[in-house]
Amino acid sequence: MRQALTILPCVALVFAGVRGGAALQNAKKTGGVTKGTVDVCALLTPAEIEAIQGERVEETKPAVQPGGGSFANQCLFRTPTLSKSVSLSLTASDPLHPVALTARQLWQKQFHSLEVESDEESAEGKSVKKLEPERERESRKPRPVRGLGEEAYWVASPVASALYVLKGETFLRISVGSAGQESERMEKLKALARAALKRL
Amino acid sequence: MKVIRFCLWIPFVVLILASTVALVVTDPLPVRAQVGTPPSSTISSSSGPLAWDFGPVGGGTVINVGIQDICPPGLCDDHDLTVVLPSPAATFYQTMTAKLTFQYTWTSTLPTDLDIFAISPSGADHGPGSPDNTSTGPGEEDLTVTDPIDGLWHIRSVASLAPVPTAAHVAVTLMIAPRPTAPMPPPPAPGAPTFINYPAPDDCTGTQQPPSCIQPSTGSTTAGEHGAGEPSIGVDWNTGKAFIEAGNHTLRVTFNDSVNPATAFWEDKRSPFARVSLDPIMFVDDGHFGGPNRLFSSQLNLITSELSFSDDNGNNWLPTQGSGQPAGVDHQTVGGGPYAFPAPLTPTGYPHGIYYCSQDIVTAFCSRSDDGGTTFGPGVPIYTFAHVNGADVPIAPGTCGGLHGHVRVSPDGTVYVPNENCFDANSVSRPGVAVSTDNGLSWVVRTVPDGKSISPGTDPSVGEGANNTIYLGYVNSDGHAKIAVSGDRGLHWSKSKDAGTPFGVQNAEFAEVIVGDDDRAAFAFLGTQTSGDTQSADFQGVWHLYVAFTYSSGRTWTTVDATPTDAVQRGCIWNQGGSNPCRNLLDFNDITVDKFGRVLVGYADGCTGSCVTDPTQNASTGPASAQDALATIARQVGGRGLFKAFDGTQFGTQSGVIEGHGKLCFGDPATGIQGDPGCKANN
Numbered sequence: 001m002r003q004a005l006t007i008l009p010c011v012a013l014v015f016a017g018v019r020g021g022a023a024l025q026n027a028k029k030t031g032g033v034t035k036g037t038v039d040v041c042a043l044l045t046p047a048e049i050e051a052i053q054g055e056r057v058e059e060t061k062p063a064v065q066p067g068g069g070s071f072a073n074q075c076l077f078r079t080p081t082l083s084k085s086v087s088l089s090l091t092a093s094d095p096l097h098p099v100a101l102t103a104r105q106l107w108q109k110q111f112h113s114l115e116v117e118s119d120e121e122s123a124e125g126k127s128v129k130k131l132e133p134e135r136e137r138e139s140r141k142p143r144p145v146r147g148l149g150e151e152a153y154w155v156a157s158p159v160a161s162a163l164y165v166l167k168g169e170t171f172l173r174i175s176v177g178s179a180g181q182e183s184e185r186m187e188k189l190k191a192l193a194r195a196a197l198k199r200l
Numbered sequence: 201m202k203v204i205r206f207c208l209w210i211p212f213v214v215l216i217l218a219s220t221v222a223l224v225v226t227d228p229l230p231v232r233a234q235v236g237t238p239p240s241s242t243i244s245s246s247s248g249p250l251a252w253d254f255g256p257v258g259g260g261t262v263i264n265v266g267i268q269d270i271c272p273p274g275l276c277d278d279h280d281l282t283v284v285l286p287s288p289a290a291t292f293y294q295t296m297t298a299k300l301t302f303q304y305t306w307t308s309t310l311p312t313d314l315d316i317f318a319i320s321p322s323g324a325d326h327g328p329g330s331p332d333n334t335s336t337g338p339g340e341e342d343l344t345v346t347d348p349i350d351g352l353w354h355i356r357s358v359a360s361l362a363p364v365p366t367a368a369h370v371a372v373t374l375m376i377a378p379r380p381t382a383p384m385p386p387p388p389a390p391g392a393p394t395f396i397n398y399p400a401p402d403d404c405t406g407t408q409q410p411p412s413c414i415q416p417s418t419g420s421t422t423a424g425e426h427g428a429g430e431p432s433i434g435v436d437w438n439t440g441k442a443f444i445e446a447g448n449h450t451l452r453v454t455f456n457d458s459v460n461p462a463t464a465f466w467e468d469k470r471s472p473f474a475r476v477s478l479d480p481i482m483f484v485d486d487g488h489f490g491g492p493n494r495l496f497s498s499q500l501n502l503i504t505s506e507l508s509f510s511d512d513n514g515n516n517w518l519p520t521q522g523s524g525q526p527a528g529v530d531h532q533t534v535g536g537g538p539y540a541f542p543a544p545l546t547p548t549g550y551p552h553g554i555y556y557c558s559q560d561i562v563t564a565f566c567s568r569s570d571d572g573g574t575t576f577g578p579g580v581p582i583y584t585f586a587h588v589n590g591a592d593v594p595i596a597p598g599t600c601g602g603l604h605g606h607v608r609v610s611p612d613g614t615v616y617v618p619n620e621n622c623f624d625a626n627s628v629s630r631p632g633v634a635v636s637t638d639n640g641l642s643w644v645v646r647t648v649p650d651g652k653s654i655s656p657g658t659d660p661s662v663g664e665g666a667n668n669t670i671y672l673g674y675v676n677s678d679g680h681a682k683i684a685v686s687g688d689r690g691l692h693w694s695k696s697k698d699a700g701t702p703f704g705v706q707n708a709e710f711a712e713v714i715v716g717d718d719d720r721a722a723f724a725f726l727g728t729q730t731s732g733d734t735q736s737a738d739f740q741g742v743w744h745l746y747v748a749f750t751y752s753s754g755r756t757w758t759t760v761d762a763t764p765t766d767a768v769q770r771g772c773i774w775n776q777g778g779s780n781p782c783r784n785l786l787d788f789n790d791i792t793v794d795k796f797g798r799v800l801v802g803y804a805d806g807c808t809g810s811c812v813t814d815p816t817q818n819a820s821t822g823p824a825s826a827q828d829a830l831a832t833i834a835r836q837v838g839g840r841g842l843f844k845a846f847d848g849t850q851f852g853t854q855s856g857v858i859e860g861h862g863k864l865c866f867g868d869p870a871t872g873i874q875g876d877p878g879c880k881a882n883n
Contacts, residue, residue: 063642065581066598072563072584076641081547082570083521087578091562101595106586110561113587142561155560158505158522160567160579162560175578177567178522 040090041075043172043196049086052188053176055079065089083177086192087160090200092170107166111142111153145186148193154186163189167200236277236357244284245298245376251369252279254357257314258365268317268325268356274365279355281318283374289349290816293740298376300348302355304329304341306368311336313360314368316343321351324737324820334361346732347740348374393749393839395762398464399805400425400444400451400831411465414451423468424449428831429786433802434484436493437795441513443495444790444802444831445482448474450497451831452514461837469514471497473506481606483534487795488716489611490538491552496573498534498556505532507556509573521575531602532558533617536573537609537664540639546570553639557582557607557617559592564604566617568640582617582634582643594623598645600632601657605788610664614689615640618672620657622647629653631660631674633690646690652677656735656776659788661711665718671754673699673711673723679734681708681725681746685754699723699748702759706731707741709773712791714799716842719753722799724791724834726768734772737782737820743769745789745803745834762801762834769806770826771818782819784827796851797841804829
């Protein structure tokens, strides 16, 4: 079953690549990813999202958030069913503030200062080791995900799980809603991450 | 910048830390370095100032791992200081106060951060001093301990970051003075708001039957009324039933207003989907802004998170999609309200957007539900943070620390998530709100310009009025309970008002705000007239629940003591997570308003039974009666409420008979309006 869940999004992505060819071309024509500025809404095509989430994209909503030496460009791909929408953000070093915390340093600080689960399959049902006496920090369990970018982590949430992927001096955060089981959501996000990584 | 510098020293620091850990592991006996001159001394109120030199300390611990408690040689130097008071602390401080002040100085040639700690005879850590930063050349930290207990203190010089072993010098003074007479609490003015407190009864045992006790829900051995830290409260505006949730129990309270004072009937309506809980949150999408009174219960345990809801006052519960699945980092909050224009097409016709906000590893995020909480959309980041020295902190203007308060939605659909620690445009830490005007699709952070973040923090609270004015209640860096008002979604704020001034409140915790009419708000907080470090096991403050009311858009406030004869807590209130004897109340209280404008505050009472009358009891040392967390509701029974339409009607109660027959029963001391003296006679 797990293999099927892994394979299905990949197959879907192949079809999406065919169907979404025009959108991808458009993304490349408009720059897609250029140094200093990133159109995060061009990192995924509507066809790719429709192929994986099963619904068309009705709206893309870009936004930018600050982040000391980094900037986080966001895009919300809204589908008719909100829980199938996709939130994608790209954190990259800010060329205007080169001395502050870079995106890669932020990644190191956030993911490597925590004790993480050794295997992505082992979290559920396992007793949790107390890490440090800080409020709610006991529950931090980013789970490594193999085969994506330089590093990838899965952060579970009952309503909006997220997948983080590091590549070079940038990292992605992709989140979907609560539709489906966690394993299904993870496979879908991995497929979406692979598609976005190709354009970085 | 400090972050970057720390990174450069990490290899060196890791070596030192590793050797320290090895030392501790191989030698379980406490290691206390004493190379300073002299190694011990005694100070009293008559001895005058003292001074000594600490021996050189080097290396560093980068993060606070409690190295001051071990004090290994090389990293730390100890000086034993005996504090002598004219009489034992327990009696001396009833009429006197004292300050033990350390001026700690050093000189360095490389960037250096030394810290001073004072460890009391009871083992309470005080420190580091202030400013706690890295400097080159002359360095200084100052540390003041208010009302130090008598006995042997360990004063320690600790290297936080010292590439070259560095000696330090300390000058110490002990000043005593008569304890200032606390300002007499103002007598309740005619017409001032008044409250009756309703503590939850104990579990039914043996042949006991409600209403004198609570029957635990099926499958439970207790209703959890004594484990009610960080409670949520809400009211169904149709049925009038109130709900208070803590732990994994949702307690339903039915007030009988046909008798005076009203009586309360408590029931345990625990959701079957609420299993073990770490972060309980309840939310009633009440009729204030047109909600259908759906009751949500959110529970996080260390493995999964459960979100369920009820449309029949807790008799039946349904899980939302996603419940029972693994949960990573959380600290969730659930809220809801009308949509901003243009409202999305919704699949079920549920009138409100429901928001679930939380934090993960890099961002805090909010997720919206368009079907009444059955399913949720993706998590949209609301700000980014970084993990530094054991805390998630803001990293740039417009970002906040990781932990946030409760999400609220105003009538115009604007969504607010309050946070104690956000960076303004100059990277100064201030209380603020993350704001979304497009139904949670994008967010910005706005801060209160005259507020300063307190550390360790306590959640602020935001409330919204009928015409979208927002009120942000928070604990300022000086410990005072402050509240600011904005009429433009946080772009501009009024000058913050100190709501504890009438009672001389010096320290506050657990700010909670609710708004009714646009110009009327209530601000509840725990407050004590005792200054000093509320996190210290030695703290002797007595805490009460105060509620401040405004009927003038925040220009004036009337503050009342809702628990005048019964302390809510004696001693410290710990708000740094983990386990601590003073963490019995956990992290927040809650406040709501019913359809008549009556304010209800849900709180955990930490001082019950013999603690109420025994001033020697203390949360840090017990007994259990001073470390309780009893579910309690403070319910407004007098004064004006938050809806002008019900002024003078005693909240429209008394079996439907409007009290006062249209006369103004209760005035407003803040504006000089007097209640009609004949009001009661007309009842």
